[in-house]
Amino acid sequence: MAATHDNDAACPFSRQARSFDPFGVAYQSDPAEALRFSREDEPVFYSEAMGYWVVSRYDDIKAVFRDNITFSPANALEKITPATPEAVAVLKREGYGMDRTLVNEDEPVHMARRRALLDAFAPDALAEHAPMVRDLVREKLDAIIERGHSDLVEDMLWDVPLTVALTFLGVPDDDMTTLRSFSVAHTVNTWGKPTPDQQVAVAEGVAKFWNYSGDVLARMSAQVDAGKDVHGWMYDMIRQNRVMPDIVTDNYLQSMMMAIIVAAHETTALASANAFRELLTHRHQWDAICRDPALIPAAVEECLRHSGSMVAWRRIATRDAAVGGVTIPEGGRILMVMASGNRDPRHFENPDALDIWRDNSADHLTFGYGAHQCMGKNIGRMEMAIIIEEVSRRLPHLQLAEQELTYLPNISLRGPEALRVTWDPAKNPERQDPSLRHTGRNFPVGAPDRKSIVRRLRVAEAAPLAQNILGITLADPAGERLPSWSPGAHVDIVMPDGESRKYSLCGPADAGEWQIAVLRDDLGRGGSRWMHENAGTGATLPVRGPHNHFRLEEDAAHHVLIAGGIGITPILAMADRLKALGKPYALHYAGRNRARMAHLDRVEAEHADAVELHLSDDGTRSDLEKIVADAPAGSFIAACGPARLLDQLDALMSRRPDLRLRFEHFSSDDSAAELATGQAFDVECTDSDLSLHVPQDRSLLQVLRGAGLDVPSDCEEGLCGSCEVVVEEGQIEHRDRVLTAVERAAGDRIITCCSRGRERLKIKI
Missing domain, CATH: 1.10.630.10 (Cytochrome P450)
Structure with a gap:
């Protein structure tokens, strides 16, 4: 229970919680604001004034809704004020x-x-x-x-x-x-x-x-x-x-x-x-x-x-x-x-x-x-x-x-x-x-497609950050402040062909403008080349986000941050946050040479006590095995960089179950259409009590939405993890680039846009 407040040792709840009255001026004026104290300090409390237990946080409310056996809806239409x-x-x-x-x-x-x-x-x-x-x-x-x-x-x-x-x-x-x-x-x-x-x-x-x-x-x-x-x-x-x-x-x-x-x-x-x-x-x-x-x-x-x-x-x-x-x-x-x-x-x-x-x-x-x-x-x-x-x-x-x-x-x-x-x-x-x-337009029935949520932003500044790396500052054309964001967040820039490219945010989170860095890859799909050639100062870009599927676990005892090349962008934002919080962290930044490393001056100036550079041309490559072995128990490891770096880290983590790894991929080897098809299977949805069939030519995500279930999604390529749901029973054919090897072995979650069940799954939705 919550700690004792107001020097009242007889009850674990504060006087404010015990006297909470939903018919009071505060709640009737602004229910969310009236319960700010609860979200922050007393997420579940007993209100003596009304005789109810009040639940105020998102996850707790969802847990109560989810279990309609333990938490019966029998009183949902009961008169809150007893009848005379x-x-x-x-x-x-x-x-x-x-x-x-x-x-x-x-x-x-x-x-x-x-x-x-x-x-x-x-x-x-x-x-x-x-x-x-x-x-x-x-x-x-x-x-x-x-x-x-x-x-x-x-x-x-x-x-x-x-x-x-x-x-x-x-x-x-x-x-x-x-x-x-x-x-x-x-x-x-x-x-x-x-x-x-x-x-x-x-x-x-x-x-x-x-x-x-x-x-x-x-x-x-x-x-x-x-x-x-x-x-x-x-x-x-x-x-x-x-x-x-x-x-x-x-x-x-x-x-x-x-x-x-x-x-x-x-x-x-x-x-x-x-x-x-x-x-x-x-x-x-x-x-x-x-x-x-x-x-x-x-x-x-x-x-x-x-x-x-x-x-x-x-x-x-x-x-x-x-x-x-x-x-x-x-x-x-x-x-x-x-x-x-x-x-x-x-x-x-x-x-x-x-x-x-x-x-x-x-x-x-x-x-x-x-x-x-x-x-x-x-x-x-x-x-x-x-x-x-x-x-x-x-x-x-x-x-x-x-x-x-x-x-x-x-x-x-x-x-x-x-x-x-x-x-x-x-x-x-x-x-x-x-x-x-x-001339009204018709909208699809249901929750909105996240891909339709697009801002049009102005390039306030575009300037080189390192060899083949362009730094871009995005601003609202009307002068409005852009929302702040949390470390690990990224935006999607929509290309002229309708496809998008993901770029991590790396500037000050509350500056009112967004900063990204774009590495030119002439052997890639063409998005980075287009950005270098067209995203100059004054240009207008369609932007989605911010999204954050690469969150920093701020409460971990220690943090190990690993960046390979352009992967420094989300990692630097995490380092900035940890420094501001006064949390212990180590920052490993690997690159071919200094000329190719974005934000290197800022990393060395602002994180000198925590950073260790690994330069291939100087023969100081990162020793991932040693980094993982030396990490203090309970550490949170965040990594972003080339696929080979992330795959090696993932394999090493099996030796350290006392650590937690989170990484982020921005590209997949398969198309979204290929990922969405495969062997048919059945699925039981325990929260909504529905039984569904997933045919060969549809993804689990598509079938769930077709049944009227709201499942969030973003990339729909197995990269972000936003469409993840909990699995209670059944074997999973994992196809994503989100879950670690340890998480896949646990078999308790599935990325619904691409991964599939083997014959039958029972999931919580």
């Missing part, structure tokens, strides 16, 4: 009977129901709804575009998701005003803190919502039983009810009717309002998506990470269980604050900043994780992307109006109740080009 007798009487009088839905159902019933109802949420099936969504958005935008001002929530963001939800369900959409009040009542009833008087009014609304759902369901059921050709998710469920009434029960149908209207409607409406608030506040990012709509899916994902509408979710422990080093007792109620996990610097760099070019935004926890991950995540993504694309194309000059934003007090859902914007109709682009109303 008067409110209970209202619900009883009206026959309110909402029970289990996909959200709060335990296994094995949950997955049996989920499998029966999942097909409609597959990306290909959802794509069919895109034209309907776009037509709705255009209709709403047409009504206000010449007005010059709007409350986007009232005029568009509330009604569009509601209509989409009703259409998707197959439900009549005649009574939106009533449904809006029903949806809010359900939110306040479940996650809010209404006063005793408000509880009675809320109960009346919830009961009406329940009975309305029942009436609509009865009419829809009659159509199914009459054999009419009707379509929609609720009709599919009704048909499943007729086939498997013990799984898709009558009560379950009505409960899901009510729950999914809220889940598909309010979450998307509030998330869209949050996205417009953030993008219009960070004007240069709004302008960027107006110039390059291909960035919109990435912007959606980053807004969901930074300011998602689902703030927190709940579980209950079915046994004593350790989370983050703290034992939560059986029966303990848990509040997982995803908004806090989404700001965890252990997983996201510069987590408090909105950065639509962030490479791993899709790792966010806003949709949950595992078997209970939101089924409607992709329809929500699709709606948000279409709404932002339509508005940014037709109203790029949109501005936030001066206003005091208000939020409905509750623990789980967050978004402004109103969002007022203004614009000058005289500047509407379609006055000059009416075709803009009809």
Whole structure:
């Protein structure tokens, strides 16, 4: 448990933790900021004020989501504020009977129901709804575009998701005003803190919502039983009810009717309002998506990470269980604050900043994780992307109006109740080009392709660093500061043919500009030659990243840094960081001769006490065997350089299990297409409870994504490791250049873009 605080020896948690109140001003104003103290010092604590165990860090939240047996979702829809007798009487009088839905159902019933109802949420099936969504958005935008001002929530963001939800369900959409009040009542009833008087009014609304759902369901059921050709998710469920009434029960149908209207409607409406608030506040990012709509899916994902509408979710422990080093007792109620996990610097760099070019935004926890991950995540993504694309194309000059934003007090859902914007109709682009109303672009359904997330940066300076090595400083053309980065990070420069080349960042991490070094290789694929000939001062380059798959383990007892040639670029950044931290390290820098070694002057000037140079022309080659043998126990070895150096190190590490090696390759001997094919195999996904088949002509990564699972990836050539997943059972055919020999021998992880299973794998996703 955490250390004792505030001189209170009776409890291991601080006074701030024990008194934490999700209905307090701090949490209601900014949930992530309110739990900064927890992310930093007390990642799991007991709140006496609310009677819940609060979990605030990314990995711990994901671990709770992953284990839905130990951590039951049974209390996910439990009222956070106990109902008054008067409110209970209202619900009883009206026959309110909402029970289990996909959200709060335990296994094995949950997955049996989920499998029966999942097909409609597959990306290909959802794509069919895109034209309907776009037509709705255009209709709403047409009504206000010449007005010059709007409350986007009232005029568009509330009604569009509601209509989409009703259409998707197959439900009549005649009574939106009533449904809006029903949806809010359900939110306040479940996650809010209404006063005793408000509880009675809320109960009346919830009961009406329940009975309305029942009436609509009865009419829809009659159509199914009459054999009419009707379509929609609720009709599919009704048909499943007729086939498997013990799984898709009558009560379950009505409960899901009510729950999914809220889940598909309010979450998307509030998330869209949050996205417009953030993008219009960070004007240069709004302008960027107006110039390059291909960035919109990435912007959606980053807004969901930074300011998602689902703030927190709940579980209950079915046994004593350790989370983050703290034992939560059986029966303990848990509040997982995803908004806090989404700001965890252990997983996201510069987590408090909105950065639509962030490479791993899709790792966010806003949709949950595992078997209970939101089924409607992709329809929500699709709606948000279409709404932002339509508005940014037709109203790029949109501005936030001066206003005091208000939020409905509750623990789980967050978004402004109103969002007022203004614009000058005289500047509407379609006055000059009416075709803009009809030129919207379609995006693939699902998480964004990282390769589409591209910045266009200016070469602020290009100058020789050593023989055949060009130093390049990249800057934002608009003068904005580029994000800071961590040692080991790299960027991808996109070549004219669409292929990319990876270059490690090597300058000061927080300078607001990025520095790379490019070694010219005339026998290579042509990228370095193109950079030397075209990336001069003033040039504009398309850049992806930063990405970091070569992280420095700062907490190791000792560090050994090994650089071969141009491999000094990430290693120098690591040395700079370790020196700043006052950590012990040794730096080995090998090259043919001094004239060919980039940053040599800086290495010798700033790391003189730690560096040992190894020059081939002087006969002082590095003795890797001795370096490994002499490394203190517990050392972290980071290496970057030629493949032969890395392979030799990898082989030597088998003699020193007390050391940890991490290295980085930037090239592969095989094409991505060749790596993605091979012997067919089956895979069982334990977190999501899915069984899939990987055919000969597809990679495991492609199959997982086709099943609607969000798996991050970057290079898709087996070089970066971003698509790694944990393997519980089965033999692996390793094809990557990421895992060490020791890690491959352990057989507990696979790089999904290229490696394959032998017959069958069981993986955790």
